[in-house]
Amino acid sequence: MSAVVEERDLYRSDFESFERARAGDPAWVRTLRGDAIDRFAAIGFPSHRDEAWRSTNVAPIARVSFRRAAEEDSGASATALPRISGAPHPQLVFVNGRLATELSTVDGTSGLQLSGLRTALARDAAALEPHLGRVATDAAHPFTALNTAFLDDGAVVRIAPGAVIEAPIHVVFVSEPGGDPLVSHPRVLIVAGSGSQAVVVETYVGAPGLPAFTNAVTEIAAQAGAILDHYKVQREADTAFHVATIAVSQGRGSNITQHNLALGGALARTDINVLLAAEGAESVLNGLFVGSGTQLLDNHTLVDHASPHCTSRQLYKGILDGKSRGVFHGKVIVRPDAQKTDAVQTNRNLLLSREALVSSTPALEIRADDVKCRHGSTIGQLDPLALFYLRSRGIAEADARALLVYGFAADVTGRIRIPAIREGIEAFLGLRLPGAAGARELA
Amino acid sequence: MNGNDKPMLQVRNLHASVAGNQILRGVNLTVNAGEVHAIMGPNGSGKSTLAHVLAGRPGYDVTQGEVLFRGQNLLAMAPEIRAREGVFLAFQYPVEIPGVSNIYFLKNAANAIRKHRGQQELDAMEFIQLTKEKARLVDLDEDLVRRPVNEGFSGGEKKRNEIFQMAILEPALAILDETDSGLDIDALRIVAAGVNALRSPERSMIVVTHYQRLLNYIVPDFLHVLVEGEIVREGGKELALELEERGYAWLEKEPPAPAVEPARVS
Numbered sequence: 001m002s003a004v005v006e007e008r009d010l011y012r013s014d015f016e017s018f019e020r021a022r023a024g025d026p027a028w029v030r031t032l033r034g035d036a037i038d039r040f041a042a043i044g045f046p047s048h049r050d051e052a053w054r055s056t057n058v059a060p061i062a063r064v065s066f067r068r069a070a071e072e073d074s075g076a077s078a079t080a081l082p083r084i085s086g087a088p089h090p091q092l093v094f095v096n097g098r099l100a101t102e103l104s105t106v107d108g109t110s111g112l113q114l115s116g117l118r119t120a121l122a123r124d125a126a127a128l129e130p131h132l133g134r135v136a137t138d139a140a141h142p143f144t145a146l147n148t149a150f151l152d153d154g155a156v157v158r159i160a161p162g163a164v165i166e167a168p169i170h171v172v173f174v175s176e177p178g179g180d181p182l183v184s185h186p187r188v189l190i191v192a193g194s195g196s197q198a199v200v201v202e203t204y205v206g207a208p209g210l211p212a213f214t215n216a217v218t219e220i221a222a223q224a225g226a227i228l229d230h231y232k233v234q235r236e237a238d239t240a241f242h243v244a245t246i247a248v249s250q251g252r253g254s255n256i257t258q259h260n261l262a263l264g265g266a267l268a269r270t271d272i273n274v275l276l277a278a279e280g281a282e283s284v285l286n287g288l289f290v291g292s293g294t295q296l297l298d299n300h301t302l303v304d305h306a307s308p309h310c311t312s313r314q315l316y317k318g319i320l321d322g323k324s325r326g327v328f329h330g331k332v333i334v335r336p337d338a339q340k341t342d343a344v345q346t347n348r349n350l351l352l353s354r355e356a357l358v359s360s361t362p363a364l365e366i367r368a369d370d371v372k373c374r375h376g377s378t379i380g381q382l383d384p385l386a387l388f389y390l391r392s393r394g395i396a397e398a399d400a401r402a403l404l405v406y407g408f409a410a411d412v413t414g415r416i417r418i419p420a421i422r423e424g425i426e427a428f429l430g431l432r433l434p435g436a437a438g439a440r441e442l443a
Numbered sequence: 444m445n446g447n448d449k450p451m452l453q454v455r456n457l458h459a460s461v462a463g464n465q466i467l468r469g470v471n472l473t474v475n476a477g478e479v480h481a482i483m484g485p486n487g488s489g490k491s492t493l494a495h496v497l498a499g500r501p502g503y504d505v506t507q508g509e510v511l512f513r514g515q516n517l518l519a520m521a522p523e524i525r526a527r528e529g530v531f532l533a534f535q536y537p538v539e540i541p542g543v544s545n546i547y548f549l550k551n552a553a554n555a556i557r558k559h560r561g562q563q564e565l566d567a568m569e570f571i572q573l574t575k576e577k578a579r580l581v582d583l584d585e586d587l588v589r590r591p592v593n594e595g596f597s598g599g600e601k602k603r604n605e606i607f608q609m610a611i612l613e614p615a616l617a618i619l620d621e622t623d624s625g626l627d628i629d630a631l632r633i634v635a636a637g638v639n640a641l642r643s644p645e646r647s648m649i650v651v652t653h654y655q656r657l658l659n660y661i662v663p664d665f666l667h668v669l670v671e672g673e674i675v676r677e678g679g680k681e682l683a684l685e686l687e688e689r690g691y692a693w694l695e696k697e698p699p700a701p702a703v704e705p706a707r708v709s
Contacts, residue, residue: 384501389538392498393552393612394526394559403543403551407591410542 007062008044012037014068015149022152026125029151032133036148043142052140055327055359056269056298061241066183066213068150073182074098079174082203082235084420089167090114092155095174096212097184099153103172111163111196117154117187128156131191135219136247138273143243147185147217154187157200161193161223168199168418173216175240177209188218192226194251201231201418204244204264208237211266216244222254224278229257233421235428236264238293245271250310252278259416260316262289262297263428269298276303276310276338287316288412290428291324291356298327303345305338305371312342317412318349319405319429320356327359332373334366341368345375350408352382352401402430449514451476451616451647452497458507458672459489459496466492468672469508474616477644481658482651483683484669485691490651491535493669494620497649498532499525512616526552527559529615533605533622540592545604546574548592549611556612577610581637599630606637617641618649623657635660655687670694 015037019030045062046053074095081093081103090112093103099116106114120128133151136144155171173186190200206212214236222228236242242265248256262268274283289297297320303312318326328347349358362375382404390400406413406429416422454472458465466489474480484490496503497510499522510517517525540548553573554564565573574588581603593601602622609617619638623631638661642648650661658666658680666683668676668691675694676682 383538386538386540388498388500388522389534390540390548390552391522392500392526392532392534393548393608394523394555395548395552396523396555397521399551399555400523403548404540407540407542410591414542 007065008041010065011146011149012041018068018150018152025121028129029121029125029132033149033151036145036151039139040142040145040149043140043145046142052300052329055325055329056267056296058267060267061213061243064181064211064213067180069096069098069178069182069184071098073176073178074100079176079205079207081172081174082205082233082424084168084170084201084203084418087167089170091170091172092116093172093174094153094155094186096176096178096182097153097173097186109165109167111160112165112169112198113156113158113160114169115156117156117189118152120156127158128189131219131221132189133219135221135249136217136245136273138245138247138271141245141271143215144217144245147187147215147245150185151187152185154189157188157190159192159196159198159226162195163193163198164196165198168201170201170203173202173204173214175204175206175212175214175236177207177212177239179210181211181213183213183215186214186216188216190218190220190228190230192220192222192228192254194223195225197227199229199231199418201233201421203233204236204242206236206240206264208239211239211241212237213241214243216242218244218246220246220248220256222248222250222256224252224254226251226254228255229259229417231259231261231416231418231421232270233261233424234264234268234270236268238264238266238295240265242268244269245273248272248274248283250274250276250278250281250283253280255282257284257286257415260285260287260299261421261425262287262299263425265295265297267296269300271300271302273302274304274312276305276307276312279307279309281307282311283313285312285314285316286412286415287314288319288409288425289316289326290319291326292321293324294322295324296327297324299329301330303332303343305332305334305341305343308338309340310338310342312344314345315412316347317409318347318358319352319409320349320358321352323353323355325357325359328377329361330375331363331365332375334364334368334371334373336367338368339370341371341373343371343373347377348408349379350381350405351379352405398430405429406431449511450474451478451513453511454508455510456508457493457496457505457510459492459503459505461492461503465506466672467496470669470672470674472667472674474647474649476647478665479642479648479650479661479663481663481666481683482649482669483653483655483666483686485695486653488669489672490653490669491620494532494618494649494651497618498522498530523555526612527556531609531612531614531617533602533609533617533619535621535624537593537601537605539594541594543592544589545592546570546588549574549608552608553611573611577607580610580640581606582633583607598625599627602626602630602634603637606634606641610637610641615645616647616649618651620651621653622650623652623654631657632660655683658683668694
């Protein structure tokens with residue numbers, strides 16, 4: 001315990017030097033940071049006594065003395081950059097939390113403002129003030145507080161009202177292990193203007209090495225009628241720690257589909273908090289976590305129906321092999337005024353080994369009386385008879401297993417509309433049957 | 444392919460158990476190329492066990508005896524190798540595979556088999572053509588070809604899907620496990636017509652059934668009666684009619700305790 005307290009102090013003293021270096025930033029940003037470090041100092045790292053962290057022990061993160069990645073840690077990346085499209089598309093690449101301009105492509109797509117957070121703060125901080133730190137407001141989350149305290153670089157994606165951005169916007173965070181364990185606190189702000197439409201992909205990758213810690217926060221403000229597809233593809237190295245919060249605030253009639261694909265990391269925790277703030281908003285949360293070895297993949301969702309006539313659909317699937325552990329903790333809150341709420345939450349898990357574990361906690365908290373809410377959770381194994389059925393048709397055992405796993409994940413992967421991402425996931429699931437990518441050409 | 448001069452299947456003194464229960468107690472059976480053999484018997488006689496043992500179902504343990512397929516040791520082969528060598532089992536209860544389309548599954552199965560046999564693998568277009576042709580054979584709706592394997596299929600659709608798969612995979616030895624169960628007469632006619640269309644001098648079939656009804660449509664060359672894990676009677680198709688008339692009780696070694704009316708002895 002004392003070690004953890006020391007680590008808390010370490011972040012605090014690092015904050016002082018960070019704050020001095022960023023003294024030129026606008027006062028409101030410095031206030032945001034100052035409040036956040038005070039909050040973090042008060043809460044500290046969570047223990048198993050915290051309800052939200054009961055299944056995930058963060059001691060492996062808390063006990064490492066991470067050094068905040070600096071300019072000299074953000075040189076050229078050795079990691080092959082993931083591609084989401086063969087066609088040109090806007091892209092920002094960050095290495096250890098810092099924008100790598102030479103790897104980024106910010107063309108003049110009409111209706112899109114895409115820039116690094118540092119640049120945006122220097123150029124037009126006032127435009128960010130109504131949003132930055134205003135969507136991710138969970139005061140109890142220590143890692144969100146830590147990210148805000150060290151808020152420095154990241155991506156700002158602003159889609160003009162009415163704009164339809166055809167090409168997917170890709171934001172890549174590469175974690176390159178250095179000579180010391182490094183931590184970065186990337187921040188993403190997405191403001192989807194009213195009636196706009198866009199696709200934003202966040203990809204987290206990294207090379208194995210000394211433990212690296214990515215502590216990310218994404219804020220999404222969707223204004224009235226905005227349509228946004230948001231993907232988070234987490235494929236960090238199995239030595240990496242990854243904690244992320246995606247906070248979403250939805251205006252009237254907005255429609256957000258969030259895909260959370262958690263494949264990498266030694267310990268990876270993602271919180272997705274959606275506030276359905278105005279009537280008629282619709283939220284789809286589509287999640288897949290695939291663990292092996294000794295990975296721990298933890299996913300928390302919170303959908304807050306704060307307004308009437310909103311719809312939410314959650315489908316999370318977990319596939320766990322080896323000694324890996326998975327967590328799904330999902331909560332739907334229906335506020336007293338949120339009549340005609342339509343909420344469905346489903347979590348299904350597949351355990352591929354005897355030693356894999358999953359913890360599934362779906363929860364509904366309903367305070368309105370005219371609502372339609374369902375939730376369900378299952379944990380199962382591969383059906384031996386299904387395996388035999390496939391083998392009895394000539395399919396090799398390993399391929400038959402992969403095919404069943406692929407089939408299990410198919411309703412989640414089927415919703416992924418970017419072929420490169422979908423095929424990447426299918427390949428990751430071990431589907432090496434000839435023509436796997438061609439499954440669709442037969443459909 | 445070698446072994447064509449050997450019988451298609453030679454089952455010798457086959458003993459098998461499932462979960463520690465001895466089910467097959469010395470089955471002997473020889474099937475030559477082009478022959479259709481029916482295996483009949485009461486519930487629990489081991490008919491389905493025999494079918495599954497031949498296909499290599501894990502957990503169905505052979506405790507004694509041997510099975511030669513075209514002269515090769517069938518029991519030493521993994522289920523997928525048996526399939527590639529030409530054994531096909533039409534399941535009594537076809538399994539649903541959510542999320543995997545019928546056509547995708549079958550294309551991979553067909554190409555695994557073709558590769559094993561040294562044939563050119565089929566591309567997507569060729570395979571779609573093949574499925575169109577074979578689906579007509581059992582009147583299988585094209586929509587079902589693209590849907591997830593057996594998911595949401597009716598009982599009859601599942602059975603037709605089994606024969607459709609058999610038509611695609613072109614086995615040398617097809618084992619039909621109670622393909623008639625649960626089928627109304629129209630569905631039975633369609634399935635039987637599909638099976639009959641696949642009869643050929645190179646292909647053998649083992650038709651496992653509880654009822655004689657199916658054998659009106661798929662007429663066997665030989666019939667074997669399995670009771671308590673042993674073949675107790677063999678004959679031609681006329682034996683089926685006798686069974687229909689007299690039931691199985693007269694063939695059982697220890698008939699069940701006499702019911703109200705004493706057993707008739709002719």
